[in-house]
Amino acid sequence: MQGTKRADIHYGMHVGIVLKEDQSTGYISYGKVQKILTNAATHPHGIKVRLNTGEVGRVKEFVR
Numbered sequence: 001m002q003g004t005k006r007a008d009i010h011y012g013m014h015v016g017i018v019l020k021e022d023q024s025t026g027y028i029s030y031g032k033v034q035k036i037l038t039n040a041a042t043h044p045h046g047i048k049v050r051l052n053t054g055e056v057g058r059v060k061e062f063v064r
Helices: none
Strands: 014-019 029-036 048-051 056-062
Touching: 014 048
Parallel strands: none
Antiparallel strands: 014 029, 014 056, 029 048, 048 056
16 A cells, blocks of 8 residues: 555554655655545545644555
C-alpha cells in the first residue's frame, strides 16, 4: 500500500507523511491520522491528511 487510496486510510492509524516544505528532500514525518483532507477516492501523490500534531501532508507509507 502506498497511501494513494482514501479507503486504505482510517482515523487513528499510524502513517508517514511528506510535508509541503519537505517535498524536495522527501523527509517523512510520522504520526496518527486526525483528519483526512482529500475528498477524492484516489490521488496520485498520496492522500492529504492532518496528524494529531497538526502537521498536514500526503501519506507515503503506513506504519505497523
